[in-house]
Amino acid sequence: MLKIYNTLTRKKEKFVPLHPPFVGMYVCGPTVYDDPHLGxxxxxxxFDVIVRFLRESGYHVRYIQNITDVGHLLGDEQEGEDRILKRAKIEKLEPAEIAYKYEVAYFRDMDLLNCLRPDISCRATGHVPEMIELVEKLIKKGYGYEVGGNVYFDVSRFKGYGKLSGRRVEELVKGSRVKVAEDKRHPADFALWKKADPQHLMQWPSPWGRGFPGWHLECSVMGMKYLGDSIDIHGGGLDNQFPHHECEIAQSEAATGKPFVKYWLHNNMLTIDGQKMSKSLGNHVTLAELFQKYDPMIVRFFVLQGHYRSPQDFSDKALDAARSGFERLKNTVLGLRRLLIDEIEMPKQMKEEKWNQHQKKFYHFMNDDFNTSGAISVLFDIVKDITSTDGSGFVVWGPNPKEELNQANALFKHLGEDILGLKFEEEANQELEDDLIQLLIQQRERFRKQKEWEKADEIRDSLEKIGIILEDGKEGTKYIKK
RNA sequence: GGCGGCGUAGCCAAGAGGCUAAGGCAGAGGUCUGCAAAACCUUUAUUCAGCGGUUCGAAUCCGCUCGCCGCCUCCA
Incomplete structure (x- = not known):
């Protein structure tokens, strides 16, 4: 039985979808104005692992992610500037070019990290008519009001405002550090529609004149359009809990009178030296940069070693540790697969109770609010099972070693690759490369037999320089790629 | 000022009332080896920031103290 921590109730709850076996899941996507980063x-x-796990658990998940290509302001909301517009000016490109450029970069990096594409990736600019409709509906119902081309949501009319983030409207006002737009009825009211200056690069006609949509509108509109008025799961970064998600709830529930989201999931922030990574602090690491030094699977493994609700601290040391750990895991799996000629097939029934236990344990961890850290420990339990020796260098097997290897392989495939989304594959062109390396190994073997160590070592050192590490063992020489 | 969270070995990180406090990395010793690397074996927290309290029993619940962080402005 899957349990999920729901930010709305601050408790772990049993997961019961609105319309089983279907699950609607919406995750706040990126604002595409800069290179994707570690966060x-x-x-x-x-969230990718959450989707994968739900699917492996038998749910039919529709996974929606938005692309924010308009509407988020920078700084003070009156003089503030849209980030995409700002970037467009810097790069001397159309806003749409900026958005598309960084959307491409986003998916390029997500693909490398082996994150499944959402079923629908929807752009805010493609849903402006629907947003206007929602604003009109809110005005009609008395939740929105127009002042000179701007439309605001009247927070005082929606009594549930603050239920997600635990805030109260009175306190918001007191603690506010931001200058408040003067035309609002209440300082906590938020914009549904903003009037645009004539020279503003992104603007649309509306019943209130030319303008652009408010910050939070897109997620309400697109979530409800593709998943219905009530959504099973809505996820996003913790930094979006307030005000973004709070405002989404207010808008959506005011408009429909129905609960907007059943389970709110928030993942915690990634920190660098204990501080949140953010562009304004200048400590952000782009993925493209990081991938030069670390394989994307190492980054994925690193992230999965923590829990999604815990903050995670990044450092080279931590990533190096993740690399060593992941490589041991990967090399074990690859070594195992070299031994197996058979196609990987999930055995219908686990013959050995031991292998069954691993799977149970893995699911137990994952069912407990997606404890990927625990799940990974099970992967290492399996590594131990197939590599442990009795002290004299021999692996301890049951009566049917081949079957056990098959079982282990099936588990690595199902748990490691299908659910956690780790890839243990070697790159293409493997065969030719492998043949060539084998040739050199044979060559070196001859030198070794003749005890011409210098020549033998020369081959080994040269290979090491191009990232091929040789290891001499009982059954001949093996190699691994760094 | 308001709201929320965190503090577990050298590092990363699970655990949320009761079996010996997961796992990874690093370290130490050993096996193997021409040397090396890898792999394997053994080992590494009588204790979970500190102090009190509740309880038969607390990393886990409550209170206080200290330290750190996030949100309250766009952010994953």
Whole structure:
């Protein structure tokens, strides 16, 4: 039985979808105005594993992610500037070019991290008519009011405002550090529609004149359009809990009178030296940068070693540790697969109770609010089972070693690859490369037999320089790729 | 100022009332080896920031103290 921590109730709850076996899941996507960074990796890897696990558990998941290509302001809301517009000016491109450029970069990096594409990736600019409809509906119902081309949501009319983030409207006002737009009725009211200056690069006609949609509108509109008025799961970064998600709830529930989201999931932030990574602090690491040094699977493994609701601290040391750990895991799986000629097939029934236990334990961890850290420990339990020796260098097997290897392989495939989304594959062109390396190994073997160590070592050192590490063992020489 | 969270070995990180406090990395010793690397074996927290309290029993619940962080402005 799957349990999920729901931010709305601050409790772990049994997961019961609105319309089983279907699950609607909406995750706040990126604002596409800059290169994707490590923080994106943590968030979208976490939700990717959640989607994968729900699917492996038998649910039919529709996974929606938005692309924010308009509407988020920078700084003070009156003089503030849209981030995409700002970037467009810097790069001297159309806003749409900026958005598309960074959307491409986003999916490029997410693909490398082996995050499944959402079933629908929807752009805010493609849903402006629906947003206007929602604003009109809110005005009609008395939740929205127009002042000179701006439309605001009247927070005082919606009594549930603050239920997600635990805030109260009175306190919001007191603690506010931001200058408040003067035309609002209440300082906590938020914009549904903003009037645009004539020279504003992104604007649309509306019943209130030319303008652009408010910050939070897109997620309400697209979530409800593709998943219905009530959504099973809505996820996003913790930094979106307030005000973004709070406002989404207010808008949506005011409009429909129905609960907007059943389970709110928030993943915690990635920190660098204990501080949140953010562009304004200048400590952000882009994924493209990081991938030069670390394979994307190492980054994925690193993220999965933590829990999605815990903050995770990044450092080279931590990533190096993740690399060593992941490589041991990967090399074990690859070594195992070299031994097996058979196609990987999930055995219908686990013959050995031992292998069955691993799977149970893995599911137990994952069912407990997606404890990927625990789940990974099970992968290492399996590694131990197939590599442990009795002390004299021999692996301890049951009566049918081949069957056991098959079982282990099936588990690595199902648990490691299908659910956690780790890839243990070697790159293409493997065969030719393998043949060539084998040739060199044979060559070196001859030198070794003749005890011409210098020549033998020369081959080994040269190979090491191009990332091929040789290891001499009882059954001949093996190699691994760094 | 308001709201929320965190503090577990050298590092990363699970665990949320009761079997010996997961797992990874690093370290130490050993096996193997021409040397090396890898792999394997053994080992590494009488204790969970500190102090009190509740309880038969607390990393886990409550209170206080200290330290750190997030949100309250766009952010994953």
């Amino acid at each position: 994106h990796a943590k968030t979208y890897i976490s």
